[in-house]
Amino acid sequence: MKIFDLIKLPFNKNNPVTVQVLGICSCLAVTAQLKPAVVMALSVTVVVALANLIISLLRNTIPPRIRIIVQLVVVSTLVILVNQILMAFVYDVSKQLSVYVGLIITNCIVMGRLEAFAMSHKPMESLLDGIGNGLGYGVILVILGFVRELFGSGTLWGYPVMEKLGLYKIGYENNGFIIMAPMALILVGIIIWIQRSRNKDLCE
Amino acid sequence: MKQFSNKYMILFSLSLAAIVALLLSAVSMFLKERQTRNQQAETKQMILKTIGIEATLDNADKLFDRNILTQEKGVYDANGNSHAEIDFYQYDCGFIIPLKGNGLWGPIWGYLAVDSTMTIVGAVFDHEGETPGLGAEIATDKFAEQFIGKKMDVRPIVLKKKADPSSPYEVDAISGGTMTSNGVNAMLEDAFNEYENLNRRVELSCSKEERKEVSR
Numbered sequence: 001m002k003i004f005d006l007i008k009l010p011f012n013k014n015n016p017v018t019v020q021v022l023g024i025c026s027c028l029a030v031t032a033q034l035k036p037a038v039v040m041a042l043s044v045t046v047v048v049a050l051a052n053l054i055i056s057l058l059r060n061t062i063p064p065r066i067r068i069i070v071q072l073v074v075v076s077t078l079v080i081l082v083n084q085i086l087m088a089f090v091y092d093v094s095k096q097l098s099v100y101v102g103l104i105i106t107n108c109i110v111m112g113r114l115e116a117f118a119m120s121h122k123p124m125e126s127l128l129d130g131i132g133n134g135l136g137y138g139v140i141l142v143i144l145g146f147v148r149e150l151f152g153s154g155t156l157w158g159y160p161v162m163e164k165l166g167l168y169k170i171g172y173e174n175n176g177f178i179i180m181a182p183m184a185l186i187l188v189g190i191i192i193w194i195q196r197s198r199n200k201d202l203c204e
Numbered sequence: 205m206k207q208f209s210n211k212y213m214i215l216f217s218l219s220l221a222a223i224v225a226l227l228l229s230a231v232s233m234f235l236k237e238r239q240t241r242n243q244q245a246e247t248k249q250m251i252l253k254t255i256g257i258e259a260t261l262d263n264a265d266k267l268f269d270r271n272i273l274t275q276e277k278g279v280y281d282a283n284g285n286s287h288a289e290i291d292f293y294q295y296d297c298g299f300i301i302p303l304k305g306n307g308l309w310g311p312i313w314g315y316l317a318v319d320s321t322m323t324i325v326g327a328v329f330d331h332e333g334e335t336p337g338l339g340a341e342i343a344t345d346k347f348a349e350q351f352i353g354k355k356m357d358v359r360p361i362v363l364k365k366k367a368d369p370s371s372p373y374e375v376d377a378i379s380g381g382t383m384t385s386n387g388v389n390a391m392l393e394d395a396f397n398e399y400e401n402l403n404r405r406v407e408l409s410c411s412k413e414e415r416k417e418v419s420r
Binding site: 061062063064065066069070073077080081084085087088089091092095 | 208212213216217220221224227228231232235238239242243245246261
């Protein structure tokens with residue numbers, strides 16, 4: 001496999017959310033606004049990439065019988081670090097993400113990549129695979145966050161877009177429904193639909 | 205597959221645990237100060253919110269110092285040494301009463317701003333780990349706004365099902381959050397017992413008009 005594919009494939013043919021259908025829970029939970037979606041995407045990318053790198057470096061020294069526990073310890077450590085840093089530097093965002101940062105540990109994408117890729121590949125490839133998968137997950141999160149914040153609250157990154165455009169004056173109203181978690185699932189469904197109609201390989 | 209001895213596995217786990225523990229404690233020590241500062245700013249932000257001042261984490265310190273006076277009381281610890289503890293806060297036209305209690309999963313807390321007749325003018329609640337959608341609803345504005353206009357004078361305010369909105373001592377409980385609601389009730393009762401006659405104990409001199417001017 002070419003090195004470049006490791007980054008590219010998760011964006012399309014091997015997207016963790018729309019193709020592997022992993023990490024859906026956090027997709028619904030943190031995408032009501034753009035800012036937490038971006039922070040979550042970056043946090044997951046950092047965690048997957050570093051966890052992949054560390055596990056790949058250790059892969060020949062990890063006894064197979066305790067490998068899952070070792071993976072879990074590495075992931076938890078990284079997540080605690082991310083959480084501590086968020087609490088120190090972007091407190092309001094860490095407050096909003098609250099339990100979901102802790103839930104990165106249980107995000108199937110992280111453990112899935114460690115077990116399926118990092119345990120059997122070289123460090124450099126694993127790092128790239130981690131970055132690719134983190135960003136592939138992140139891009140879906142950002143799309144959802146963008147659509148949901150724009151149509152649900154009429155703002156983007158807190159900036160009142162719809163108000164500045166003067167749409168409220170001509171009778172436009174925010175769609176409160178789109179803020180609810182099920183709408184995120186429907187949006188993911190629409191993204192999967194578009195992706196599969198453009199890429200016939202993905203259809204069974 | 206390579207074979208690993210039991211001794212190797214145990215040593216591997218122990219050294220992994222030791223490295224991780226060292227790393228985490230180092231980071232925690234290093235970031236502690238910043239995190240504490242953020243938490244303090246957030247508390248000030250909450251307190252300011254009860255009297256209608258919206259502050260950000262950055263300007264909370266400044267606005268707090270300008271609008272709010274902290275009243276302390278002497279408390280004796282187990283060894284007989286006295287130290288100061290926050291009693292209540294005072295703003296130009298009333299008091300802000302701190303609430304502390306326990307919810308279902310962890311601590312819950314809040315602040316009630318009352319005017320000189322012990323009528324609530326603003327409230328905020330927060331929690332550490334109540335269930336989202338159920339107990340965690342106490343942190344919403346919708347829940348806190350119910351307290352506006354209620355009274356802290358004759359008996360404690362209670363959360364109950366089908367509360368009478370015209371009664372100054374009743375507020376709707378959280379549906380599906382009974383344990384958290386009970387925690388809030390206990391917290392309100394404690395606060396009532398401690399601060400019942402606050403307006404008679406502490407002098408206030410202000411008028412409604414003055415208050416508006418200061419908070420703007």
